[in-house]
Amino acid sequence: MAQGDSTSFVDRDLQGARFRSSTLAGAVMRGVDVRGLDIDAPWLTDGPLVVNSVDVVPLVEAELNRRFPGRELRHAPDPEGLRTAWAKLEHAWAAVVERAVAMPEGAVDVSVDGEWSFAQTLRHLAFATDAWLGKAILRRPQPFHPLGQPHAEYETDGFDMSVFATAQPSFAEVLELRAGRQAMVRDFLRDVTPELLAEPRPTAWSPEHEEPVRHCLYVIFDEEWEHLRYAVRDLDAQA
Template structure:
């Protein structure tokens, strides 16, 4: 649909409609009923969302920082603050794992509304660490662990999906690999300097584009907090 061919909905009932991996960027809503509207926008922090003339993004971000202590450090630049940011994510995820452990057996593998299960979400964080730490920052020759969980669409980008294991590992196996990846990041940040963080690396997905090491670390922290929010949302849905 071209810029001059904009969809217009007048006096239409879209109640209960579900939009997944869709763009509503630049959409204009006037005189709309939004009771119960549920928006999940992972990149909201870098956007604007105007409701009745008020950009609500700063309000949402402040509330998420309140709910998740340490989240406000996800874009820290000082090595000491980055270490504190990592410690905060580790505490938050440890509490989430304890919560899953307290649920009936199999809760870690429950999918809510077709989303990843808790175990799959943790596996994706293994993958994210392998992409942005193992591959992009450390430039390891074989950065990917077989238990990592990638997005299916990466296959269309020429990504070698054969590196990943088939089948369903146990939750304990997933947590063991996850702990290894957390330790890798902890060890890296333990000796990181401002000079190292400023170094440039080929981007994980676009080698022709270079990004800073600090950018890669920020991506990891963004993944940590976003997926924790998803995981807790779905645990709440389990009851």
């Protein structure tokens, strides 16, 4: 089916069907059996998602904030709020890393259901920090650490993947990289001012498009909380 085409499924059995990196925006389901339906949508806040005439996005957001204390601060508008939000994030991640380290040997390298392993997730967060803090905000000419983990599709978008190491690093190396990038954000937030938060920056992947520094930080916070959720989900699957 071509992108943008409309298709109707009537009296069809889609049990066990899997949709990955796809869009179902605007899809309409009527009289459907959705028992066991599992939806993972990082952009759910852009909603609405309507179930039986109820927009469930606020309910999902409230539950995620309950499960992950501090998540509600991820879009704090001022420097002090962002510093508090980052401290909450670091605390939450420290507990999850401690849990992962305590699991049987090799657990941090296990891919659950085709997703990134725990170690790869930490490497991706380092990459996200390099992209949105090192590149977009600080405008470093060579922002990326070779152990970062970009999305594979970046290669098809002309991104220079040769920057990144092909050999799998040890988990100790991953933890060292992760700690360094967390400190990088912490140090930036320590001295950030309202004026700096409002300054425009070319975005990480569309230099012709500018957003305030605050927006770039929000991307980092969103990445951190979403991948924390993924990490907990996949560690639970291994338990």
